[in-house]
Amino acid sequence: MTSAAIQSADVDLSRRAAKVVPGGMYGHQAIRHMSDSYPQFFLTGDGALITDVDGNEYVDLMCSWGPVVLGHRDPVVNDAVRAQMEMGDCLDGPGPVFVELAETLVDAISDAEWILFGKNGTDATTACLTIARAHTSRSVVLVARGVYHGAAPWCTPVPNGTLASDRAAMGYFDYNDADDFDRAVQAAGGDLAAVMLTPFRHVEGEDQELVDVEFARHVRNRCDQLDALLIVDDVRCGFRLAHGGSWESIGVRTDLSAWSKAIANGYPLAAVTGCEAVRDAATTVFLTGSFWMNSTPMAAALATIRRLRDIDGLALMQRAGARLRMGILAQAAASGLTIAYTGPDVMPYLTFAGDTDRRRMTCFAEAALASGVYLHPKHNWFMSCAMDDAVIDRALQGTEVAFAAVRKHFGPN
Numbered sequence: 001m002t003s004a005a006i007q008s009a010d011v012d013l014s015r016r017a018a019k020v021v022p023g024g025m026y027g028h029q030a031i032r033h034m035s036d037s038y039p040q041f042f043l044t045g046d047g048a049l050i051t052d053v054d055g056n057e058y059v060d061l062m063c064s065w066g067p068v069v070l071g072h073r074d075p076v077v078n079d080a081v082r083a084q085m086e087m088g089d090c091l092d093g094p095g096p097v098f099v100e101l102a103e104t105l106v107d108a109i110s111d112a113e114w115i116l117f118g119k120n121g122t123d124a125t126t127a128c129l130t131i132a133r134a135h136t137s138r139s140v141v142l143v144a145r146g147v148y149h150g151a152a153p154w155c156t157p158v159p160n161g162t163l164a165s166d167r168a169a170m171g172y173f174d175y176n177d178a179d180d181f182d183r184a185v186q187a188a189g190g191d192l193a194a195v196m197l198t199p200f201r202h203v204e205g206e207d208q209e210l211v212d213v214e215f216a217r218h219v220r221n222r223c224d225q226l227d228a229l230l231i232v233d234d235v236r237c238g239f240r241l242a243h244g245g246s247w248e249s250i251g252v253r254t255d256l257s258a259w260s261k262a263i264a265n266g267y268p269l270a271a272v273t274g275c276e277a278v279r280d281a282a283t284t285v286f287l288t289g290s291f292w293m294n295s296t297p298m299a300a301a302l303a304t305i306r307r308l309r310d311i312d313g314l315a316l317m318q319r320a321g322a323r324l325r326m327g328i329l330a331q332a333a334a335s336g337l338t339i340a341y342t343g344p345d346v347m348p349y350l351t352f353a354g355d356t357d358r359r360r361m362t363c364f365a366e367a368a369l370a371s372g373v374y375l376h377p378k379h380n381w382f383m384s385c386a387m388d389d390a391v392i393d394r395a396l397q398g399t400e401v402a403f404a405a406v407r408k409h410f411g412p413n
Protein backbone atom coordinates (compact mmCIF):
# COMPACT_ATOMS: atom_id res chain seq x y z
CA MET A 1 0.00 0.00 0.00
CA THR A 2 1.45 3.39 -0.94
CA SER A 3 1.43 6.29 1.50
CA ALA A 4 -0.76 8.21 -0.98
CA ALA A 5 -3.30 5.39 -0.81
CA ILE A 6 -3.24 5.37 2.99
CA GLN A 7 -3.93 9.10 3.05
CA SER A 8 -6.77 8.95 0.52
CA ALA A 9 -10.21 9.24 2.07
CA ASP A 10 -11.65 7.88 -1.18
CA VAL A 11 -9.53 4.75 -1.05
CA ASP A 12 -10.48 4.25 2.59
CA LEU A 13 -14.22 4.68 1.90
CA SER A 14 -14.00 2.44 -1.18
CA ARG A 15 -12.31 -0.26 0.85
CA ARG A 16 -14.97 -0.06 3.58
CA ALA A 17 -17.75 -0.06 0.97
CA ALA A 18 -16.28 -3.13 -0.71
CA LYS A 19 -16.88 -5.07 2.51
CA VAL A 20 -20.55 -4.16 2.91
CA VAL A 21 -21.71 -3.34 -0.66
CA PRO A 22 -21.60 -5.96 -3.45
CA GLY A 23 -18.80 -4.92 -5.78
CA GLY A 24 -18.17 -1.83 -3.63
CA MET A 25 -20.60 0.18 -5.76
CA TYR A 26 -23.18 -0.54 -8.43
CA GLY A 27 -24.72 0.91 -11.57
CA HIS A 28 -23.40 3.94 -13.42
CA GLN A 29 -21.60 5.21 -10.35
CA ALA A 30 -19.34 2.17 -10.04
CA ILE A 31 -16.03 3.71 -11.01
CA ARG A 32 -14.72 0.31 -12.08
CA HIS A 33 -16.70 1.10 -15.26
CA MET A 34 -14.75 4.36 -15.63
CA SER A 35 -11.12 4.16 -14.62
CA ASP A 36 -9.11 3.71 -11.43
CA SER A 37 -8.10 7.32 -11.06
CA TYR A 38 -11.71 8.50 -10.70
CA PRO A 39 -12.93 9.32 -7.20
CA GLN A 40 -15.88 7.29 -6.01
CA PHE A 41 -17.09 9.61 -3.24
CA PHE A 42 -17.83 13.34 -3.15
CA LEU A 43 -18.17 15.83 -0.30
CA THR A 44 -19.95 18.76 -1.85
CA GLY A 45 -20.94 20.69 -4.93
CA ASP A 46 -21.23 24.41 -5.57
CA GLY A 47 -22.60 25.81 -8.82
CA ALA A 48 -20.55 24.25 -11.60
CA LEU A 49 -17.97 22.71 -9.25
CA ILE A 50 -17.79 19.49 -7.25
CA THR A 51 -15.33 18.46 -4.55
CA ASP A 52 -14.36 14.86 -3.84
CA VAL A 53 -13.76 13.44 -0.38
CA ASP A 54 -10.05 14.20 -0.66
CA GLY A 55 -10.74 17.88 -1.26
CA ASN A 56 -10.01 17.88 -5.01
CA GLU A 57 -12.20 20.36 -6.86
CA TYR A 58 -13.42 19.76 -10.42
CA VAL A 59 -15.46 21.56 -13.04
CA ASP A 60 -18.41 19.17 -13.19
CA LEU A 61 -19.22 18.37 -16.81
CA MET A 62 -21.47 15.48 -15.75
CA CYS A 63 -23.93 17.48 -13.62
CA SER A 64 -24.64 14.36 -11.57
CA TRP A 65 -25.44 12.52 -14.84
CA GLY A 66 -27.96 15.16 -15.83
CA PRO A 67 -30.12 16.16 -12.86
CA VAL A 68 -28.15 19.26 -11.85
CA VAL A 69 -29.42 21.75 -14.42
CA LEU A 70 -29.23 25.04 -12.50
CA GLY A 71 -26.02 24.20 -10.68
CA HIS A 72 -25.18 22.41 -7.45
CA ARG A 73 -26.96 23.66 -4.32
CA ASP A 74 -28.89 26.31 -6.22
CA PRO A 75 -29.91 28.77 -3.46
CA VAL A 76 -33.43 29.42 -4.78
CA VAL A 77 -34.22 25.71 -5.11
CA ASN A 78 -32.70 24.95 -1.75
CA ASP A 79 -34.72 27.73 -0.07
CA ALA A 80 -37.89 26.20 -1.53
CA VAL A 81 -36.78 22.79 -0.27
CA ARG A 82 -36.09 24.11 3.23
CA ALA A 83 -39.47 25.87 3.38
CA GLN A 84 -41.26 22.69 2.31
CA MET A 85 -39.22 20.64 4.74
CA GLU A 86 -40.48 22.87 7.58
CA MET A 87 -44.07 22.14 6.48
CA GLY A 88 -43.61 18.40 6.00
CA ASP A 89 -42.25 16.11 3.35
CA CYS A 90 -43.61 12.58 3.75
CA LEU A 91 -47.20 12.86 4.94
CA ASP A 92 -50.22 10.58 4.53
CA GLY A 93 -50.87 12.12 1.15
CA PRO A 94 -49.46 14.81 -1.14
CA GLY A 95 -49.32 18.48 -0.20
CA PRO A 96 -50.72 21.46 -2.14
CA VAL A 97 -47.43 21.63 -4.05
CA PHE A 98 -48.46 18.42 -5.86
CA VAL A 99 -51.32 20.24 -7.60
CA GLU A 100 -49.34 23.43 -8.16
CA LEU A 101 -46.51 21.49 -9.81
CA ALA A 102 -48.91 19.35 -11.83
CA GLU A 103 -50.62 22.49 -13.18
CA THR A 104 -47.28 24.15 -13.91
CA LEU A 105 -45.92 21.20 -15.87
CA VAL A 106 -49.13 20.46 -17.78
CA ASP A 107 -49.10 24.12 -18.74
CA ALA A 108 -45.40 24.07 -19.75
CA ILE A 109 -45.45 20.88 -21.83
CA SER A 110 -47.62 21.31 -24.88
CA ASP A 111 -48.46 17.60 -25.38
CA ALA A 112 -49.34 17.17 -21.69
CA GLU A 113 -52.94 17.12 -20.61
CA TRP A 114 -52.31 15.20 -17.41
CA ILE A 115 -49.35 14.17 -15.26
CA LEU A 116 -48.34 11.47 -12.76
CA PHE A 117 -45.30 11.63 -10.48
CA GLY A 118 -42.79 8.97 -9.46
CA LYS A 119 -39.17 8.98 -8.34
CA ASN A 120 -36.75 7.71 -11.00
CA GLY A 121 -36.60 7.75 -14.76
CA THR A 122 -37.20 4.00 -14.80
CA ASP A 123 -40.46 4.53 -12.86
CA ALA A 124 -41.59 6.89 -15.60
CA THR A 125 -40.54 4.82 -18.63
CA THR A 126 -41.99 1.64 -17.10
CA ALA A 127 -45.26 3.42 -16.27
CA CYS A 128 -45.45 4.60 -19.90
CA LEU A 129 -45.30 0.98 -21.08
CA THR A 130 -47.94 -0.13 -18.58
CA ILE A 131 -50.29 2.70 -19.52
CA ALA A 132 -49.76 2.13 -23.26
CA ARG A 133 -50.54 -1.57 -22.92
CA ALA A 134 -53.63 -0.83 -20.81
CA HIS A 135 -54.81 1.75 -23.35
CA THR A 136 -54.34 -0.42 -26.44
CA SER A 137 -54.91 -3.89 -24.91
CA ARG A 138 -51.84 -4.90 -26.91
CA SER A 139 -48.40 -6.14 -25.90
CA VAL A 140 -45.54 -5.15 -28.15
CA VAL A 141 -43.41 -2.06 -27.46
CA LEU A 142 -40.69 -1.10 -29.93
CA VAL A 143 -37.51 0.64 -28.80
CA ALA A 144 -34.31 1.60 -30.61
CA ARG A 145 -31.38 -0.79 -30.26
CA GLY A 146 -28.81 0.11 -27.61
CA VAL A 147 -30.73 3.12 -26.30
CA TYR A 148 -30.95 3.29 -22.52
CA HIS A 149 -34.42 3.53 -20.94
CA GLY A 150 -33.57 2.41 -17.39
CA ALA A 151 -32.67 -0.51 -15.17
CA ALA A 152 -35.91 -2.56 -15.04
CA PRO A 153 -35.90 -6.10 -16.48
CA TRP A 154 -37.58 -4.96 -19.73
CA CYS A 155 -34.82 -2.44 -20.48
CA THR A 156 -31.65 -3.06 -18.47
CA PRO A 157 -28.52 -3.19 -20.65
CA VAL A 158 -27.14 -5.93 -18.37
CA PRO A 159 -29.66 -8.78 -18.55
CA ASN A 160 -28.12 -10.92 -15.74
CA GLY A 161 -30.93 -12.04 -13.46
CA THR A 162 -33.70 -11.22 -15.93
CA LEU A 163 -35.79 -13.66 -17.98
CA ALA A 164 -36.20 -13.83 -21.72
CA SER A 165 -39.91 -13.48 -20.99
CA ASP A 166 -39.26 -10.04 -19.44
CA ARG A 167 -38.50 -8.86 -22.99
CA ALA A 168 -40.82 -11.20 -24.85
CA ALA A 169 -43.03 -8.32 -25.94
CA MET A 170 -40.19 -5.94 -26.82
CA GLY A 171 -39.12 -5.28 -30.43
CA TYR A 172 -36.00 -3.47 -31.63
CA PHE A 173 -35.03 -1.27 -34.56
CA ASP A 174 -32.17 1.04 -35.49
CA TYR A 175 -32.69 4.68 -34.50
CA ASN A 176 -33.34 6.93 -37.52
CA ASP A 177 -33.76 3.93 -39.87
CA ALA A 178 -37.32 4.02 -41.24
CA ASP A 179 -36.95 0.71 -43.15
CA ASP A 180 -35.75 -1.13 -40.08
CA PHE A 181 -38.51 0.49 -38.05
CA ASP A 182 -41.13 -0.70 -40.58
CA ARG A 183 -39.70 -4.20 -40.39
CA ALA A 184 -40.10 -4.17 -36.58
CA VAL A 185 -43.66 -2.83 -36.94
CA GLN A 186 -44.44 -5.64 -39.36
CA ALA A 187 -43.01 -8.23 -36.98
CA ALA A 188 -45.29 -6.91 -34.23
CA GLY A 189 -48.27 -7.90 -36.37
CA GLY A 190 -51.49 -6.43 -35.02
CA ASP A 191 -50.10 -6.37 -31.47
CA LEU A 192 -48.19 -3.06 -31.45
CA ALA A 193 -48.98 -1.08 -28.29
CA ALA A 194 -46.34 1.63 -28.50
CA VAL A 195 -43.03 2.91 -29.78
CA MET A 196 -40.61 4.52 -27.33
CA LEU A 197 -37.88 6.87 -28.55
CA THR A 198 -35.41 9.23 -26.94
CA PRO A 199 -35.34 12.75 -28.44
CA PHE A 200 -31.98 11.97 -30.07
CA ARG A 201 -29.70 8.93 -30.16
CA HIS A 202 -27.36 8.83 -27.18
CA VAL A 203 -25.74 5.44 -26.76
CA GLU A 204 -22.85 4.96 -24.37
CA GLY A 205 -19.44 5.22 -26.00
CA GLU A 206 -20.83 6.04 -29.46
CA ASP A 207 -21.11 9.24 -31.44
CA GLN A 208 -24.47 10.86 -30.77
CA GLU A 209 -27.00 11.31 -33.54
CA LEU A 210 -29.70 13.97 -33.72
CA VAL A 211 -33.14 12.74 -34.71
CA ASP A 212 -33.93 12.77 -38.41
CA VAL A 213 -37.12 14.82 -38.50
CA GLU A 214 -38.50 12.76 -41.40
CA PHE A 215 -37.92 9.61 -39.36
CA ALA A 216 -39.74 11.08 -36.35
CA ARG A 217 -42.68 12.07 -38.58
CA HIS A 218 -42.70 8.60 -40.11
CA VAL A 219 -42.91 6.98 -36.66
CA ARG A 220 -45.72 9.38 -35.69
CA ASN A 221 -47.68 8.54 -38.87
CA ARG A 222 -47.25 4.80 -38.43
CA CYS A 223 -48.45 5.04 -34.80
CA ASP A 224 -51.52 6.96 -36.00
CA GLN A 225 -52.25 4.43 -38.76
CA LEU A 226 -51.97 1.51 -36.32
CA ASP A 227 -53.60 3.14 -33.27
CA ALA A 228 -50.36 2.63 -31.34
CA LEU A 229 -48.91 5.22 -28.97
CA LEU A 230 -45.76 7.26 -29.45
CA ILE A 231 -43.80 7.61 -26.20
CA VAL A 232 -40.86 10.01 -25.96
CA ASP A 233 -38.38 9.20 -23.19
CA ASP A 234 -37.39 12.73 -22.20
CA VAL A 235 -35.71 11.56 -18.97
CA ARG A 236 -32.24 12.66 -20.06
CA CYS A 237 -33.04 15.58 -22.36
CA GLY A 238 -36.10 17.11 -20.72
CA PHE A 239 -35.70 20.73 -19.54
CA ARG A 240 -32.21 20.95 -21.07
CA LEU A 241 -33.17 20.96 -24.73
CA ALA A 242 -36.49 22.77 -24.31
CA HIS A 243 -38.85 24.18 -21.68
CA GLY A 244 -41.53 21.75 -22.80
CA GLY A 245 -41.07 18.52 -24.75
CA SER A 246 -37.84 17.99 -26.65
CA TRP A 247 -39.74 17.26 -29.86
CA GLU A 248 -41.96 20.34 -29.72
CA SER A 249 -39.47 22.18 -31.91
CA ILE A 250 -39.76 19.57 -34.69
CA GLY A 251 -43.55 19.53 -34.43
CA VAL A 252 -43.90 15.82 -33.70
CA ARG A 253 -46.66 15.17 -31.17
CA THR A 254 -46.21 12.60 -28.40
CA ASP A 255 -48.92 10.55 -26.67
CA LEU A 256 -46.90 9.85 -23.54
CA SER A 257 -43.61 11.29 -22.24
CA ALA A 258 -41.29 10.22 -19.45
CA TRP A 259 -39.41 12.84 -17.38
CA SER A 260 -36.91 12.91 -14.53
CA LYS A 261 -33.29 14.09 -14.09
CA ALA A 262 -33.33 17.89 -14.63
CA ILE A 263 -36.93 18.32 -13.51
CA ALA A 264 -35.99 19.07 -9.87
CA ASN A 265 -32.31 20.10 -10.00
CA GLY A 266 -31.14 16.90 -8.35
CA TYR A 267 -34.02 16.16 -5.99
CA PRO A 268 -35.66 12.79 -6.67
CA LEU A 269 -38.66 13.19 -8.93
CA ALA A 270 -39.96 11.68 -12.15
CA ALA A 271 -43.11 12.24 -14.13
CA VAL A 272 -45.25 10.79 -16.89
CA THR A 273 -47.25 13.18 -19.01
CA GLY A 274 -49.91 12.17 -21.49
CA CYS A 275 -52.58 13.25 -23.93
CA GLU A 276 -56.31 13.29 -23.23
CA ALA A 277 -57.01 10.06 -25.15
CA VAL A 278 -54.81 8.08 -22.76
CA ARG A 279 -56.16 9.60 -19.53
CA ASP A 280 -58.62 6.77 -18.86
CA ALA A 281 -55.93 4.10 -19.16
CA ALA A 282 -53.70 6.08 -16.78
CA THR A 283 -56.62 6.09 -14.33
CA THR A 284 -57.02 2.30 -14.44
CA VAL A 285 -53.44 1.12 -13.90
CA PHE A 286 -51.96 0.79 -10.40
CA LEU A 287 -48.94 3.03 -9.98
CA THR A 288 -47.53 3.85 -6.57
CA GLY A 289 -44.41 4.09 -4.43
CA SER A 290 -43.82 4.82 -0.75
CA PHE A 291 -42.02 8.08 -1.50
CA TRP A 292 -43.73 9.16 -4.71
CA MET A 293 -45.89 11.77 -2.96
CA ASN A 294 -43.11 13.43 -0.94
CA SER A 295 -43.51 17.17 -1.18
CA THR A 296 -39.89 18.31 -0.96
CA PRO A 297 -38.82 17.14 -4.42
CA MET A 298 -42.02 18.66 -5.80
CA ALA A 299 -41.17 22.00 -4.20
CA ALA A 300 -37.70 21.66 -5.72
CA ALA A 301 -39.22 20.96 -9.14
CA LEU A 302 -41.56 23.93 -8.96
CA ALA A 303 -38.66 26.22 -8.06
CA THR A 304 -36.46 24.64 -10.77
CA ILE A 305 -38.97 25.03 -13.59
CA ARG A 306 -39.72 28.63 -12.64
CA ARG A 307 -36.07 29.54 -12.21
CA LEU A 308 -35.10 28.00 -15.54
CA ARG A 309 -37.56 30.38 -17.18
CA ASP A 310 -36.68 33.40 -15.01
CA ILE A 311 -32.97 33.26 -15.82
CA ASP A 312 -33.45 31.97 -19.39
CA GLY A 313 -31.54 28.88 -18.35
CA LEU A 314 -31.70 27.22 -21.75
CA ALA A 315 -29.89 30.17 -23.34
CA LEU A 316 -27.25 30.13 -20.59
CA MET A 317 -26.59 26.41 -21.14
CA GLN A 318 -26.53 26.87 -24.91
CA ARG A 319 -23.95 29.66 -24.57
CA ALA A 320 -21.79 27.50 -22.28
CA GLY A 321 -22.12 24.49 -24.59
CA ALA A 322 -21.22 26.48 -27.69
CA ARG A 323 -18.16 27.97 -25.97
CA LEU A 324 -17.02 24.51 -24.87
CA ARG A 325 -17.56 23.07 -28.37
CA MET A 326 -15.61 25.85 -30.07
CA GLY A 327 -12.77 25.52 -27.57
CA ILE A 328 -12.61 21.73 -27.84
CA LEU A 329 -12.67 21.75 -31.64
CA ALA A 330 -9.89 24.35 -31.74
CA GLN A 331 -7.78 22.38 -29.24
CA ALA A 332 -8.22 19.11 -31.15
CA ALA A 333 -7.23 20.79 -34.41
CA ALA A 334 -4.20 22.45 -32.80
CA SER A 335 -3.14 19.06 -31.39
CA GLY A 336 -3.45 17.38 -34.79
CA LEU A 337 -6.08 15.00 -33.40
CA THR A 338 -9.19 13.96 -35.30
CA ILE A 339 -12.26 13.87 -33.09
CA ALA A 340 -16.03 13.74 -33.43
CA TYR A 341 -17.88 16.12 -31.12
CA THR A 342 -21.50 15.12 -31.37
CA GLY A 343 -24.96 15.81 -29.98
CA PRO A 344 -26.56 19.09 -28.92
CA ASP A 345 -24.17 21.65 -27.42
CA VAL A 346 -25.86 21.24 -24.03
CA MET A 347 -25.31 17.45 -24.05
CA PRO A 348 -22.12 16.81 -26.03
CA TYR A 349 -19.88 13.78 -26.37
CA LEU A 350 -16.38 13.39 -27.77
CA THR A 351 -14.72 10.45 -29.51
CA PHE A 352 -11.30 10.10 -31.13
CA ALA A 353 -11.14 8.75 -34.70
CA GLY A 354 -9.95 5.14 -34.78
CA ASP A 355 -10.14 4.79 -30.99
CA THR A 356 -11.83 1.39 -31.10
CA ASP A 357 -10.39 0.25 -27.77
CA ARG A 358 -11.15 3.68 -26.22
CA ARG A 359 -7.61 4.02 -24.92
CA ARG A 360 -7.32 7.56 -26.27
CA MET A 361 -10.59 8.55 -24.64
CA THR A 362 -9.58 6.96 -21.34
CA CYS A 363 -6.26 8.84 -21.44
CA PHE A 364 -8.12 12.07 -22.27
CA ALA A 365 -10.58 11.63 -19.39
CA GLU A 366 -7.86 10.77 -16.88
CA ALA A 367 -5.71 13.74 -17.87
CA ALA A 368 -8.75 16.04 -17.72
CA LEU A 369 -9.57 14.70 -14.25
CA ALA A 370 -6.01 15.31 -13.07
CA SER A 371 -6.36 18.86 -14.40
CA GLY A 372 -9.60 19.49 -12.51
CA VAL A 373 -12.29 18.57 -15.05
CA TYR A 374 -14.76 15.81 -14.26
CA LEU A 375 -16.10 14.26 -17.48
CA HIS A 376 -17.03 10.73 -18.45
CA PRO A 377 -15.12 8.75 -21.07
CA LYS A 378 -18.19 6.82 -22.29
CA HIS A 379 -21.27 8.85 -21.38
CA ASN A 380 -22.42 12.18 -22.81
CA TRP A 381 -21.67 15.30 -20.77
CA PHE A 382 -24.14 17.94 -19.56
CA MET A 383 -24.13 21.73 -19.35
CA SER A 384 -25.68 23.57 -16.41
CA CYS A 385 -26.80 27.18 -15.99
CA ALA A 386 -23.97 27.71 -13.49
CA MET A 387 -21.38 27.37 -16.27
CA ASP A 388 -20.38 30.92 -17.09
CA ASP A 389 -17.54 31.85 -19.45
CA ALA A 390 -14.95 31.63 -16.65
CA VAL A 391 -16.05 28.08 -15.79
CA ILE A 392 -15.92 26.97 -19.40
CA ASP A 393 -12.48 28.54 -19.81
CA ARG A 394 -11.35 26.68 -16.72
CA ALA A 395 -12.71 23.44 -18.21
CA LEU A 396 -10.89 24.21 -21.46
CA GLN A 397 -7.60 24.61 -19.61
CA GLY A 398 -8.07 21.04 -18.43
CA THR A 399 -9.07 19.67 -21.84
CA GLU A 400 -6.04 21.36 -23.40
CA VAL A 401 -3.79 19.36 -21.06
CA ALA A 402 -5.86 16.26 -21.87
CA PHE A 403 -5.42 16.66 -25.64
CA ALA A 404 -1.67 17.13 -25.10
CA ALA A 405 -1.58 13.88 -23.09
CA VAL A 406 -3.38 11.96 -25.87
CA ARG A 407 -1.07 13.41 -28.49
CA LYS A 408 2.00 12.53 -26.40
CA HIS A 409 0.97 8.93 -25.70
CA PHE A 410 -0.63 7.99 -29.01
CA GLY A 411 0.57 10.52 -31.58
CA PRO A 412 -1.75 11.91 -34.28
CA ASN A 413 -4.69 9.78 -35.39
Ligand SMILES: Cc1ncc(COP(=O)(O)O)c(C=O)c1O
Binding pocket: 119, 120, 121, 122, 123, 125, 148, 149, 150, 151, 198, 233, 234, 235, 236, 260, 261
Ligand atom coordinates in the same frame (compact mmCIF):
# COMPACT_ATOMS: atom_id res chain seq x y z
C1 LIG B 1 -33.04 8.27 -21.56
C2 LIG B 1 -33.12 7.67 -20.19
N1 LIG B 1 -34.22 7.00 -19.82
C3 LIG B 1 -34.35 6.47 -18.60
C4 LIG B 1 -33.35 6.55 -17.68
C5 LIG B 1 -33.49 5.91 -16.34
O1 LIG B 1 -33.54 6.85 -15.33
P1 LIG B 1 -33.22 6.45 -13.82
O2 LIG B 1 -31.78 6.07 -13.74
O3 LIG B 1 -33.54 7.67 -13.03
O4 LIG B 1 -34.12 5.31 -13.46
C6 LIG B 1 -32.18 7.25 -18.01
C7 LIG B 1 -31.07 7.35 -17.05
O5 LIG B 1 -29.95 7.66 -17.36
C8 LIG B 1 -32.06 7.82 -19.29
O6 LIG B 1 -30.96 8.48 -19.66
